[in-house]
Amino acid sequence: xxxxxxxxxxxxxxxxxxxxxxxxxxxxxxxxxxxxxxxxxxxxxxxxxxxxxxxxxxxxxxxxxxxxxxxxxxxxxxxxxxxxxxxxxxxxxxxxxxxxxxxxxxxxxxxxxxxxxxxxxxxxxxxxxxxxxxxxxxxxxxxxxxxxxxxxxxxxxxxxxxxxxxxxxxxxxxxxxxxxxxxxxxxxxxxxxxxxxxxxxxxxxxxxxxxxxxxxxxxxxxxxxxxxxxxxxxxxxxxxxxxxxxxxxxxxxxxxxxxxxxxxxxxxxxxxxxxxxxxxxxxxxxxxxxxxxxxxxxxxxxxxxxxxxxxxxxxxxxxxxxxxxxxxxxxxxxxxxxxxxxxxxxxxxxxxxxxxxxxxxxxxxxxxxxxxxxxxxxxxxxxxxxxxxxxxxxxxxxxxxxxxxxxxxxxxxxxxxxxxxxxxxxxxxxxxxxxxxxxxxxxxxxxxxxxxxxxxxxxxxxxxxxxxxxxxxxxxxxxxxxxxxxxxxxxxxxxxxxxxxxxxxxxxxxxxxxxxxxxxxxxxxxxxxxxxxxxxxxxxxxxxxxxxxxxxxxxxxxxxxxx
RNA sequence: UGGGAAGUCGCCAAGCGGUUAAGGCACUGGUUUUUGAUAUCAGCACUCGAAGGUUCGAAUCCUUCCUUCCCAGCCA
Numbered sequence: 001x002x003x004x005x006x007x008x009x010x011x012x013x014x015x016x017x018x019x020x021x022x023x024x025x026x027x028x029x030x031x032x033x034x035x036x037x038x039x040x041x042x043x044x045x046x047x048x049x050x051x052x053x054x055x056x057x058x059x060x061x062x063x064x065x066x067x068x069x070x071x072x073x074x075x076x077x078x079x080x081x082x083x084x085x086x087x088x089x090x091x092x093x094x095x096x097x098x099x100x101x102x103x104x105x106x107x108x109x110x111x112x113x114x115x116x117x118x119x120x121x122x123x124x125x126x127x128x129x130x131x132x133x134x135x136x137x138x139x140x141x142x143x144x145x146x147x148x149x150x151x152x153x154x155x156x157x158x159x160x161x162x163x164x165x166x167x168x169x170x171x172x173x174x175x176x177x178x179x180x181x182x183x184x185x186x187x188x189x190x191x192x193x194x195x196x197x198x199x200x201x202x203x204x205x206x207x208x209x210x211x212x213x214x215x216x217x218x219x220x221x222x223x224x225x226x227x228x229x230x231x232x233x234x235x236x237x238x239x240x241x242x243x244x245x246x247x248x249x250x251x252x253x254x255x256x257x258x259x260x261x262x263x264x265x266x267x268x269x270x271x272x273x274x275x276x277x278x279x280x281x282x283x284x285x286x287x288x289x290x291x292x293x294x295x296x297x298x299x300x301x302x303x304x305x306x307x308x309x310x311x312x313x314x315x316x317x318x319x320x321x322x323x324x325x326x327x328x329x330x331x332x333x334x335x336x337x338x339x340x341x342x343x344x345x346x347x348x349x350x351x352x353x354x355x356x357x358x359x360x361x362x363x364x365x366x367x368x369x370x371x372x373x374x375x376x377x378x379x380x381x382x383x384x385x386x387x388x389x390x391x392x393x394x395x396x397x398x399x400x401x402x403x404x405x406x407x408x409x410x411x412x413x414x415x416x417x418x419x420x421x422x423x424x425x426x427x428x429x430x431x432x433x434x435x436x437x438x439x440x441x442x443x444x445x446x447x448x449x450x451x452x453x454x455x456x457x458x459x460x461x462x463x464x465x466x467x468x469x470x471x472x473x474x475x476x477x478x479x480x481x482x483x484x485x486x487x488x489x490x491x492x493x494x495x496x497x498x499x500x501x502x503x504x505x506x507x508x509x510x511x512x513x514x515x516x517x518x519x520x521x522x523x524x525x526x527x528x529x530x531x532x533x534x535x536x537x538x539x540x541x542x543x544x545x546x547x548x549x550x551x552x553x554x555x556x557x558x559x560x561x562x563x
Numbered sequence: 564u565g566g567g568a569a570g571u572c573g574c575c576a577a578g579c580g581g582u583u584a585a586g587g588c589a590c591u592g593g594u595u596u597u598u599g600a601u602a603u604c605a606g607c608a609c610u611c612g613a614a615g616g617u618u619c620g621a622a623u624c625c626u627u628c629c630u631u632c633c634c635a636g637c638c639a
Contacts, residue, residue: 008577008585037639072638129637136635140565143635174637184566186635195637214639235633238567260568267574315587317576319569322632326574329588339601374601405599416597448597459597526598554599 010318012052012259016060016229026254030062030228033100034088035218037069038080038202041288042087042296044309044330045271048264051313052231054093064093065225067100071217073201081202087296091306102212102221103203109212109220110164112249113175113193117156119250122193123149124159125176132174135181136189142182143189149178163196166209170196177216179245187242191215215239219246222256230256233263234320264316265324267483269294275492284496285479289535291545292479292500302476303531303547305521308337327478334548338521338529343371345516346383346416346461347509347524347544349473351390353436353465356421359387364467367417367447369512381512384467385418390508392526395460396437398426401563405457407437413458416525420445420456461525463508471542473507474533476500513542526550 009017019025032053036046057064066088070076088095116122125148127135137143151159163173175194183189193216198209219242222230230243236258243258270276271294279285279293288295291302299309312333316325346369365385371378391407400408407413412422421439429435444450448459479500486492509524516522518534522544529547537543 010576035639039639069639075638125637127637132637133635138565138635142565171637176637186566189635192637197637211637213637218639234568236639238634240567262569315575317587319576321569321576323575326588329575332588335600344598370597373598403599414597418597456597458599461598523598523600526600550598550600552599557599 007314011320012056012229012231012261012318013059015259016056019228020060025228026226030057030060031065031226032057032062032229032231033065033067033222033225033227034095035067035069035102035221036084037072037075038077038084039072039075040080040273040277041083043271043276044266044269044294044296044299045264046087047091047296047309048313048316048318049231049233050088050091050093051310052261052318054088054095056229056231062228064095065098065100065227066095067102067221067225069214069218069221070101070103070201070203071211071214072197073199073204073211074197076202078202083297087300090296090300091310100221100225101203102217103201105217105221105224106204106208106212108224109217112220112251113212113216114157114160115251116177116193116249117160117175118153120153120178121249122156122175122177123151124156124163125149125174125190125192126172127174128171136186137181139186145181146176146190149181149190160194163194163210164208166198168196170198172196175210177245185238185241187215187239188245191242215242216246219243219256219258220249220252223247223252223254226254227256230258232258232260234260234322235263236260260320261318262320262322264313265322266294266327266330267324268327268478268480268485270480270485270492279479284493291474291476291533301518301531301534302545303338303521303529304334305337305341308334311337324484331548335529335551338523338547340374341372342521342523342529343378343516344369344373344523344525345510345513346463347471347473347507347513347527347530348390348392348461348463348468349475349504349507349524349527350393351463351508352393352396352434354389354391354421354462355436355438356387356389356419356441357424357438358440361387363387364464365418369417369510383417383510383512384464385415386464386466388465389415389462390465390468391415391460391462395458396423396434398434401558402561403557406460407439407458411458412442412456413460414445414448414456415462416459417448418446418462419443419448420450461527463510465508468508468510469513469542470506471509471513471544472536473504473530473544473546475502475504475546477502507544509542509544513544514539516542516544521547523550 034053054064174192176190179188181189194210237260289297366382368380369383396407407423409423419441421441425438427435480495481497482495485495516532518532522530528549530544533543
């Protein structure tokens, strides 16, 4: 029996259900769209918009279009289109056979513009951008009419055709809607509909030298596609009158409606395309898919699962309040999902040599290690045990602090899946550094339990010194150490975390790690979740990225005790 | 100072005139544990930006005020 999760409807779902109930939706099939401009890589913020639009279509049995809003060829590239598609698929959404492009409507958009001119609702303006700025007025003062506002229809038509035919240089003319230069809403002060731009478009090439503006293109594209609910972010709220203006142009039959929600902000993260670009260009990170980047390509390479991101967005909710979500919620979602699916391996990142004095030299035993205790069906794999082993330096203390129940002289701990061992003596070099710890094991504790049922408080992971492999492990952490990068000094670079990447060139990992491929979710027991790096990992040189740490109440306790 | 929006626990977020003001994250404490993980139990807003008012009854309705965000691209 499926347990349906009870979740209150968000305000958009409520609107949709009302519309459905009232019969306001043609054929009772809602149509949404995800309309990115292909001018960069998708980031975590986009995941929210993707999940809302595709999710709503799924939930109400409608469809969601992928539409590339490609009306500014100066900024757009095919590479971005490909990357956007790839990211949406990674998230597990599909838009069907047809990919929509605003550029597919250029002809229709042009015809509608001609009609507007003929109806006296649009005019060709010769004001320069600087003059236009002046004529537009300010937030508190109304604008004034352009001298070209009353140009004759014939002249407008002629000029517009010549704009299209490439007779004028960029900036010479624009086509503007004749609305109201005194409107309190600046977006309604005769907004530009078309501008001249001699740029090669990724799809239409050099066919056009005039390109339609967002406020004109977007609503009409929605109308053409039969979009019922056009969902965008809050900053477009005061574009809604422009949206409604465009969809009520004579001859446009379908009337979609725009609804706005708060974009996703997460503390410690930067979503600004400009700033991210700066980090890439100045080598603060290795690229757009650097595992520390908040791009979809980055978190994917880092080892985040699409399911966890969808769950995250679900938990954040959809509302109109500008909010900043805690990074810890995202990490929680990643851990929760990975806990259920990650294969457990033992990796020693900071090795300390252990010698089991009473274990026969040259002997190798293979123990069964469960792949995932959360999922018994996932089976087991073999792990080799020998006389010489490595454990984490952290798991041994010559003089234990209060509350420490790992290995220390005289203390007995369990080596996971293997035996109980007791530390006997320490070997040091001339500088007093510990070279190795001599231990004894209890042969009766094979598998990690004893017949007498005695308990040990500590269980450590370990790796055989001879039967383990080395691998590079990249310990990733937050890129910024401030919740709001740049808030303190005005420069976000000041808040860069110098420890956002710590490379461990030669960590020791059990041999089973050889089987791990990029895309396989791993947990290095007691260390965190990891994934083989999709760029740099190879069978000859394994590289693992830390996705996220495990929750660590011990380090919290240490901190509290001031250790 | 024009217009548009928003203010409910540290962070999200339900709530739509009658509830002891959901839930999640975070945090705190206990239990279990062959991961100091996971799991599990318990605690965590006499109060809803503020002040007035309407009402038998207000987070929900009204008034005023306060705070924050967005808008002056031939970007989206």
